[in-house]
Amino acid sequence: MLLEQINSPDQLKRLSVEELPKLAEEIRQFLIESLSKTGGHLASNLGVVELTIALHYLFDSPRDKMLWDVGHQAYVHKILTNRREMFPTLRQYKGLCGFPKMRESEHDVWETGHSSTSLSGAMGMATARDLKGEDNKVIAIIGDGALTGGMALEALNHIGETKKDLIVILNDNEMSISPNVGALHNHLARLRTNKSYNKIKEEVEQLLMKIPTVGAPFAKTVERIKDSLKYLVVSGVLFETLGFTYIGPVDGHKLDELMESLRLAGKTKGPVLVHVVTKKGYGYKPAENDSVVYHGVGTYKIESGAFQKKAGGAPAYPAVFGDTLVRLAANDERIVAVTPAMLTGSKLEKFQAAYPDRCFDVGIAEQHAVTFAAGLATQGIKPVLAIYSTFLQRGYDQVVHDVCRQNLPVVFAIDRAGFVGEDGETHQGIYDISFLRNQPNLVIMMPKDENELQHMLYTAVNHDGPIAVRYSKEAGVGVPMDEEFRVIPIGKSECVREGNDVAILAFGNMVPIALAASERLAADGIEARVINARFAKPLDTECLDELAREQIPVFTVEEACIAGGFGSAVLEYYAAQEQVGMVVKVLGVPDYYVEHGSIAEQRAEVGLTPDAIAEEVRRHVAQKIQKA
C-alpha cells in the first residue's frame, strides 16, 4: 500500500510519477470506505483525487499557498497532509473538521466553508508576497459552482488587471450541488469542448517549427493568428479577455495531462487559469450516477451505495416547507420560489416539478437572489426566497438596501436556522435574528412545531411587507397537521404552559426544550409559565407588560447568538419601559464560534438543554430565596 507511506507532501514527492495512479486508486478507495462510516462530502472529493495529488507533487505546500474554495473538497488535501488517521472522526465533535482548518495543519492556509472566497484570499496573499519581495506560488482551487459567486467575479476582475503571478485551478465538473446553472456555465461548456482549438494550435506550432530558420521568427506572427483563431474557434474566451493565460481544458483524471498543464502554469508569468475538467463522484458508480445525492452523504453500504435508513418520525422542517409551498402556490399564482443553488437542500424539488416556470435557481449568488426577489416583488409577484440562514449573510446589504428599505413583500424562508451540526462554525444559522432585527418593516418569526410552520408560511405569503420565517433542519415535533391554513396574528405569542413562579419565553424550536425544562422544574415545585414567543420582531409587548405587572422573572431561550437576538430585544423593551426591577436572563449562544459536532452536542456545549435551562432557573430561585 503506497498510501500508508504517505503522510506529507515530501513523502509524496518521493514516489515516481508512474506510482501516482496507484496512489490515486488507494486514496479513492480510502475515501469510499471511510466516508461510508462517517458520512461527509463524498462526490466532490472523489472528483479531485488526481488534481490534489498533482498539486502537492509539483508545488511546495505550505510555502506555496493552496486555497480550497468552499473547502468541502479538501479531504484529499488533508489525507496528504498527515491527517489520514483522523478520518474516523470526520465532522464529529472535537474531531477532524470537514473544511480547511488552520489549527489542524500548516498546510491549511485559508479556512473556507462558504463559497467563492478563494480568489480574493489568493489575491491578498499574492499581493502580500510581492510587497514582501517573496516568490512563493499562490494557488486557488475553485469549482464551477463557486465561480458563479459574485465575490469570485470581483476577484477575477481585480486579479486580471494587476497581472499578479497567481494560479487559479478551475475544477469544472459541470455541477454545483445540483447541475450548475448560468451563462458562465454555458461558456465553460464551450471551452470544455474546444479540443479542436488546442489541436489546431499544436499542429500549427509543430508545422512552423519544422520550417528551418524562417520557422521560429514566423511563429511570432502566427502567434497572433493563433489568438484570433482562438477567438474564432472558442467564442468569448472570457478568461483571456480578463487578463488570464488560459490553459485547458485538461482532463482532471489523467495525471500526465494534469502534471504537464500544472508545470506550464507554474512557469507562466502573471495570472493563469487552468481549466480542469473532472467528474463529480469519479470512481464510485453510485456517486457518479447521482452526484446530487452523493454531494453530502450520511453513512452508506459500500457495495450498493444505499444509505442507512433513518427512523420514521416527524417530517423535517425543510420538507414541510417544500410541501407547504407547493400547496400555497396552487391557490396563489403570484408565488414563485428563488434559491441560490440550494434547490435540493431547501426541498424545492416538488415545487420545481409542479411549477418549473416559477422556480428560479440563480446559482451560488445570494446577493443577486435577494435583489432579484426584490425586483419580482415590485411587480406584484410574491417571491419566496428559500435560503439557509448562514448563506443569507452573503446577501445582507441587499436585504437592507433593496428589500426592507423599500418595504417590499419578499418572504425569506430561512432554513437551517439554529445549530446545523456537522458543518460546524462556518454554517451555524445563529446570526440572522441579530442581523435582521435592526431592519425596520421586517417581521421575524419562528414556529414551535411543523404545524405552526405551515401556518406561518401561509401568513407570510399573505403579508404585505418583508417577512422572515425561520426553521431548523431537524425533524419536527410530531404534531398533527391542520387541514386548513390559518393566519398567525403578527406579533402575538401564545402561552403553552401556565405557571407563576417564572416565565420561560422560548423562540421557535426551543419551545419543546423549554416545556421539558418546565417539567423538571415542576418536580422541584417551581411552576414555570412557558410562552411560545413566535416573533422576535415585532415583540408581543402586551405579554411582556403582563409579566412586568406580575413581576415574574423572565428567562428567554433561543438557538441563536445572544448578542442582538430575541432575548436582547426583550431586554431593550424592558429597559425602554424603565422596568428596572424586571429580572431577565437571556439563554442562547455565547460570544464564540461553535464548532462541528452533532446538534445535541452543540446545544449541550452552550446550555440549551432541558437540564441546563432548569438548572439556570433553580439557580435564580435559590439566589432569590437567599436574598429574601
Ligand SMILES: Cc1ncc(C[n+]2csc(CCOP(=O)(O)OP(=O)(O)O)c2C)c(N)n1
Ligand atoms: C456562499 C455559499 N453558498 C452556498 C453554499 C453551499 N454549497 C456548498 S458546495 C456548493 C456547490 C459548489 O459547487 P462547486 O464549486 O462546483 O464544487 P463541487 O462540489 O462541484 O466540487 C454549494 C452551493 C456555500 N458553501 N457557500
Ligand SMILES: CC(=O)[C@@H](O)[C@H](O)COP(=O)(O)O
Ligand atoms: C459545503 C456546503 O456548504 C453544503 O454542502 C452544505 O454542507 C449543505 O448543508 P446541508 O447538508 O445541511 O444541506
Ligand SMILES: [Mg+2]
Ligand atoms: Mg462543480
